[in-house]
Amino acid sequence: MTTSGIRQVKPKAEGWQQRKDESGRPLLQFASPKRGKPPVHLADLTPDERIAKAKELGLPGFRAKQLAKHYFDHYTRDPEKMTDLPKDGREELVAGMLPNLLTEVRRLQTDGGDTIKFLWRLHDGALVESVLMRYPGRITLCVSSQAGCGMNCPFCATGQNGLTRNMSAAEIVDQVVRANEIIAAGELGGKRDDDNSAERVSNIVFMGMGEPLANYKRVMQAVRTMVDKKQGLGMSARGITISTVGLAPAIRKLTDEDLPVTFALSLHAPDDELRDEMIPVNSRWKVDEVLDAARGYYERTGRRVSIEYALIKDMNDHPWRAELLADKLLERGHGWVHVNPIPLNPTPGSVWDASPIAAQREFVRRLNDRGIPTTIRDTRGKEIDGACGQLVVTEEDERLSAV
Numbered sequence: 001m002t003t004s005g006i007r008q009v010k011p012k013a014e015g016w017q018q019r020k021d022e023s024g025r026p027l028l029q030f031a032s033p034k035r036g037k038p039p040v041h042l043a044d045l046t047p048d049e050r051i052a053k054a055k056e057l058g059l060p061g062f063r064a065k066q067l068a069k070h071y072f073d074h075y076t077r078d079p080e081k082m083t084d085l086p087k088d089g090r091e092e093l094v095a096g097m098l099p100n101l102l103t104e105v106r107r108l109q110t111d112g113g114d115t116i117k118f119l120w121r122l123h124d125g126a127l128v129e130s131v132l133m134r135y136p137g138r139i140t141l142c143v144s145s146q147a148g149c150g151m152n153c154p155f156c157a158t159g160q161n162g163l164t165r166n167m168s169a170a171e172i173v174d175q176v177v178r179a180n181e182i183i184a185a186g187e188l189g190g191k192r193d194d195d196n197s198a199e200r201v202s203n204i205v206f207m208g209m210g211e212p213l214a215n216y217k218r219v220m221q222a223v224r225t226m227v228d229k230k231q232g233l234g235m236s237a238r239g240i241t242i243s244t245v246g247l248a249p250a251i252r253k254l255t256d257e258d259l260p261v262t263f264a265l266s267l268h269a270p271d272d273e274l275r276d277e278m279i280p281v282n283s284r285w286k287v288d289e290v291l292d293a294a295r296g297y298y299e300r301t302g303r304r305v306s307i308e309y310a311l312i313k314d315m316n317d318h319p320w321r322a323e324l325l326a327d328k329l330l331e332r333g334h335g336w337v338h339v340n341p342i343p344l345n346p347t348p349g350s351v352w353d354a355s356p357i358a359a360q361r362e363f364v365r366r367l368n369d370r371g372i373p374t375t376i377r378d379t380r381g382k383e384i385d386g387a388c389g390q391l392v393v394t395e396e397d398e399r400l401s402a403v
C-alpha cells in the first residue's frame with residue numbers, strides 16, 4: 001500500500017491469533033493469573049521482616065544480616081560455605097530464607113563471550129530470560145519482571161503468549177545475584193586488560209520479559225534491594241533503567257518514589273493512529289498523556305528520559321514521523337529527553353523487518369537536526385535471539401514438538 005509514494009505497512013499479528021477482549025480490542029492483562037506463589041526468599045523481605053523470619057526459624061535476628069551478606073556480597077547459597085553460621089540449624093536457615101528460585105535451563109554466548117543469554121525455569125515451570133552484556137567499563141544485565149507479558153504488542157515474541165504471572169521481587173533480584181556469581185567465576189569473557197571496573201553487574205535494564213510497571217510493587221521492592229547499600233546489592237539507582245510501554249498512572253507513581261532511576265519510555269510511534277495498533281495499551285493512555293508523564297518524571301528527578309523507538313521498515317520509520325516525534329518532544333521543552341532508535345530484531349519468520357540503514361540514518365538526522373540527542377542503540381545478542389521472549393518461544397516450541 002502506498003500513500004503519496006511512501007509505503008505504509010500496518011501492524012498485524014502474524015502466524016498467531018492476537019487475543020481480543022469482548023469489544024474486539026486487543027486483550028490487555030493487568031492482573032496476574034492465579035498460580036502457586038514462589039517460595040518467600042530473603043530478597044522479598046525488608047531488613048526488619050528478615051529479622052522476624054530468622055526468629056521464626058528459632059535463630060537470633062542478626063543471623064539474617066549474616067545471611068544477607070553471604071547472598072548479596074558473595075553470591076553464596078551453599079550452607080557449607082557459611083562457616084560463620086552455627087552448624088546447628090544452618091541448613092534450615094538457608095532452606096527457609098534462600099530457597100532456590102531460578103534453575104538454569106540454557107545458556108547461549110555470543111559476541112566473543114561478551115554476551116550471555118540465560119533461560120531460567122521458575123519453581124512452577126514458567127520460563128524467563130536475562131541477558132548479560134560486558135561493555136568497556138560496565139556490565140549490564142537485562143532482566144525480566146514477569147513471566148510472559150499481558151500487553152499484547154503484536155510485534156513482540158513475549159506478548160504472543162500472554163501473561164503467565166508476575167515475578168516476585170526475589171525472582172527479579174536473583175537474576176542479578178546469579179549473574180554476579182557467574183561473573184565472579186570468570187564465566188563472562190571479554191574483559192580487557194585496561195578495564196579496572198568492578199567485576200559485577202553495574203547496570204540493570206528492565207527490558208527483558210514483561211512490562212515492569214504492570215508488576216509495580218514487586219519491581220519497586222526489587223529496585224530497593226538492588227540499591228540498598230547495607231543489606232542489598234548496593235548498586236547506583238542511576239545505573240538502573242526502568243522501561244515501560246506507557247502505563248501513565250504508574251509513571252506518575254514512579255515519579256513520586258524519589259528514586260533517581262533512569263526512566264525509558266518505549267514509544268515506537270509518535271501518532272496515536274499507529275501507536276494504538278503497535279502498542280495496544282495506547283488505547284488507555286495516549287501518546288500525549290504518556291509524554292506528559294515522562295516529562296513530569298524529568299522535572300521531579302532531573303533525570304533525562306530515554307525514548308525507545310524500534311525502527312520497523314515502512315511501519316514507523318518515515319521521515320514525517322521523525323518530525324512529528326521531534327514536535328511532540330520539543331513542545332514539552334528542550335534538554336529533557338534523548339531518543340534511542342533500535343533497528344527491530346525481527347522474530348523468526350517475521351514479515352516485519354528492521355529499517356534499512358538509509359532510513360535509520362535519515363530518522364536520526366532529522367531528530368538531531370532539531371536539537372534532540374539521538375543515537376542508534378546497539379543490538380547485542382542479535383544472533384542469539386536478542387529480542388525479548390524469543391529464547392522462551394524456541395524452548396517452548398521444542399518442548400511442544402517433543403510431546
Ligand code: SF4
Pocket residue numbers: 149150151152153156157158159160208209210211245388
Ligand atoms: S513489547 Fe514489552 S510490553 Fe509489549 S508485549 Fe513485549 S514485553 Fe510486553
